[in-house]
Amino acid sequence: MNSDPVLRVDDIDVFYRDFQALWGVSLEAGRGQIVSVIGANGAGKSTLLNTLAGLMQPQKGTVHFMGESINGLDAYETVARKIALVPEGRRVFPRLTVYENLMMGCYARRARGNRENNLEKVYELFPRLADRHKQMAATLSGGEQQMLAVGRALMSEPQLLLCDEISLGLAPVVIKEIYQRLRQINTEGITIVLVEQDIRQSLKVADHAYVMLEGKVVLAGDPKEMTEEQVKKAYFGV
């Protein structure tokens, strides 16, 4: 893999109180790559992303981003380091308008200067958000909310975009559109880590894939070289 990865996760253990959710997980992502993490419900994928974003802290092991350790940084501090998470369940601000949601994306001081530019880019990427910029986020459809969540994350000018289950509960056409946009975002040099239960889409776009099972990485490699048999076995643990 890349000799100088943008993101390097080294042997981390993460706990929810007494329950250990991650067991010695290691992962790397090179600059401009799309890395896909797949696994069944409860495999620890979201825990992994939440840890990268600073919502949770590893008990053991290190997380390095662009050569610097980000251990111990809270979520509001990792944003300043150019990491953005599109959280599971979208979590747009329901009582804020689409425009205000996007403005929250550039709350980090570093991103405020470029906000007009970035706003235009997001509206270009997702024209439907521009049409609805005055609407409350709660009134958007699921797909539009997901676009808003991605757009909001992009407003912070991230170098690393973490996406947690962005296809969950969406219609296939919408999923296809969002994945197209992700590719487009990726071509601008933004590294993307995708977490999905739905294997097909995410393996298709990925440069590198990890399969997780019960808090551990059980398979890693180039998805084009993985056989369906291998993935199935790792995914279900049979």
Next chain:
Amino acid sequence: MFELAQPILNGILLGGLYALIAIGMSMMFGIVKLVNLAHGDMMILSSYLAMVFSTWLGINPFIVLVLTMPAMFVVGYVFQGALINRVLGKAMEPPLLVAFGVSIILQNFLLMVFTPDARSIITSLSTQSIVVTEYLSISVLYLVNFFTGLLVIVLLYFFFQKTYLGRGIRAASDDEVAARLMGINTRRTYGVAMGIAMMTAAVAGLLVGMTFTFYPHTGPQYLIIAFGVVVIGGLGSIKGTFVGGFILASAQLLGAHYLGPGIQLLSGYVVLLIVLAIRPQGIFGSV
């Protein structure tokens, strides 16, 4: 007919002051779901502060705000940061109890320092009034109260709608985790929000101190008014707070007009009960 004009006008003007008293409490409920039982006492604390600066040191009461508002901001920031934030998210009761404790401590602190004597902030405004007709005159102080309340609430509205920090506070109240992901230090933001709420209490404290007499134990009386306003108008709604203020104050003054001053408080609460029965979430409330 003309005789009704006076209580209605006074009700509207007093409503502006009531709204100002309630806005800080309503705002904090909207943001961190905290029922700040110390809100009334915080307001009375700022009345005493304003009294010390104006009556004792002879500074113009309105210039005193330059001192009391920052002071109350610090009080609010520390109150939230050092006490409330620690018990936040554990359940509804712990923050409530902490606020209740602070309320008791404040009352006794004021009692110790200022004795139980009745106080007021002396101002030349309180004796002036504008005579409109034979039946109608407007107290200058009430007018000042009304417009100050209106100004504070309009400023607050723009703060929440247009500034990064204001929007960030709303975002944090919608979804704390997502707000952190945006780069918002939510704990500090809550502290700032409480600081701002206490700045509104500082303004309210000055006006209440100029309009009425106050004692160390007057706080809960205004807490109940704030509750009434907020329940009628709808929790967390800025518009609702204003409307709630008008309704409660008008109900009180019309009750006093028809049935005698002894009925004033009762008639306010009867209207409160009616609103609760018909629209329990308040007029502009959503929860």
